[in-house]
Amino acid sequence: MGESSVRVAVDADMPGVREVASHFEILDDWAGMPDFLDAERAFGSLVVGEVDGRIVGFGGVLRRGQVSHLGDLYVLPEHQSSGIGRTILSRLLPSDTPRVTFASDDSRALGLYIRQGMRPVCPLLYLTGSPSEASLPRGFQARGTVDGPRADSGEPPGIREAVMLDGRVSGGDRAGSLSWYAGLPGVTLHVTGGGYAFARMIDEDLEVGPVGGDTPQDCADAVFAAAGAHPGADEVQVAVPGVHPLLPRLLEAGWEIDDLDTFMTTEPGLVRLDRYLPHPDLG
CATH class of the missing domain: 3.40.630.30 (Gcn5-related N-acetyltransferase (GNAT))
Structure with missing residues (x-):
C-alpha cells in the first residue's frame, strides 16, 4: 500500500x-x-x-x-x-x-465497533408494508396531524414539538439536522398528540423516520398518521428496533422484513428503543 x-x-x-x-x-x-x-x-x-x-x-x-x-x-x-x-x-x-451505530453483518465491522466500546443491543429490522387501512394493526386510531406550509419564521410547522419529543427518546437534541431534513423536497412532518414522524417520498415509496413518542402507542400512532397521509404510496418503509412493541403488530398486519442491522451503543439505556424508530441514514 x-x-x-x-x-x-x-x-x-x-x-x-x-x-x-x-x-x-x-x-x-x-x-x-x-x-x-x-x-x-x-x-x-x-x-x-x-x-x-x-x-x-x-x-x-x-x-x-x-x-x-x-x-x-x-x-x-x-x-x-x-x-x-x-x-x-x-x-x-x-x-x-456516548456512541451509537447500526452495524451490518460484517464480522470485521462488528469487532471494530465492539473494540470501540459499543455492544450489540437488539436487531434493527427494516420493514415494508402498505399505506392502506387494511395493513394497520387492529385497534389503531389516528389522531390529528400537524403539517402544511412553513410558518412566518420559515421553520417547518410542528418542528419545535418534534425536536422536543425527539430529544427525549433519541438521546439528545438535534434541532439543526431535523430542521434541515424537514426542509428537503418531499419531506413531511407529522405531529400526533404525544408523537412525531418524519416521512419522505422516494419515487413511489414512502420512507418513515425518525419517529418517536412519549409512549410506545404515541410512536405507533405517528407512524400510521404519516402512512395514512400518503395513501398513494406503493409501500411504506420503516426501521423498527427488535424490542419495540410495534414490531409484532406490524408483522401480524402483513408487513415484511426486508433487511436487518444490529443496534449497537456504549450505553444501552441511552435511546428509548420502545418509543423510537430511527431513520436508516440519519439515526
Missing part, C-alpha cells in the same frame, strides 16, 4: 467521497438533492482516508446532544483490513461520549 492519511473532509473531497459511496450503493435514495453526507458535514463530522492522494474510504458521524451516531464507515475492498477504517473511526468517535 502507498502513502496513506486520514483527515477531515473538505469541499474538494466530496466527489471522491461520493465515488466510494456509489461503489457501496448507499446514495441510491438520495439522488438530486442534498444528501446525508451533506448533513454529516453540517451537523457532525466527515473523515476521509487517502492512499497516494486518492480517497479510498470515509466515515461520517451525526451528533445529537452528546451522542455521536456513526452513520457510515466504508473502505474500498482493496484497502480493507489495512488499518484505514480503524484510523477513520478513531478520528470520528470521541472516547468519552
Whole structure:
C-alpha cells in the first residue's frame, strides 16, 4: 500500500467521497438533492482516508446532544483490513461520549465497533408494508396531524414539538439536522398528540423516520398518521428496533422484513428503543 492519511473532509473531497459511496450503493435514495453526507458535514463530522492522494474510504458521524451516531464507515475492498477504517473511526468517535451505530453483518465491522466500546443491543429490522387501512394493526386510531406550509419564521410547522419529543427518546437534541431534513423536497412532518414522524417520498415509496413518542402507542400512532397521509404510496418503509412493541403488530398486519442491522451503543439505556424508530441514514 502507498502513502496513506486520514483527515477531515473538505469541499474538494466530496466527489471522491461520493465515488466510494456509489461503489457501496448507499446514495441510491438520495439522488438530486442534498444528501446525508451533506448533513454529516453540517451537523457532525466527515473523515476521509487517502492512499497516494486518492480517497479510498470515509466515515461520517451525526451528533445529537452528546451522542455521536456513526452513520457510515466504508473502505474500498482493496484497502480493507489495512488499518484505514480503524484510523477513520478513531478520528470520528470521541472516547468519552456516548456512541451509537447500526452495524451490518460484517464480522470485521462488528469487532471494530465492539473494540470501540459499543455492544450489540437488539436487531434493527427494516420493514415494508402498505399505506392502506387494511395493513394497520387492529385497534389503531389516528389522531390529528400537524403539517402544511412553513410558518412566518420559515421553520417547518410542528418542528419545535418534534425536536422536543425527539430529544427525549433519541438521546439528545438535534434541532439543526431535523430542521434541515424537514426542509428537503418531499419531506413531511407529522405531529400526533404525544408523537412525531418524519416521512419522505422516494419515487413511489414512502420512507418513515425518525419517529418517536412519549409512549410506545404515541410512536405507533405517528407512524400510521404519516402512512395514512400518503395513501398513494406503493409501500411504506420503516426501521423498527427488535424490542419495540410495534414490531409484532406490524408483522401480524402483513408487513415484511426486508433487511436487518444490529443496534449497537456504549450505553444501552441511552435511546428509548420502545418509543423510537430511527431513520436508516440519519439515526
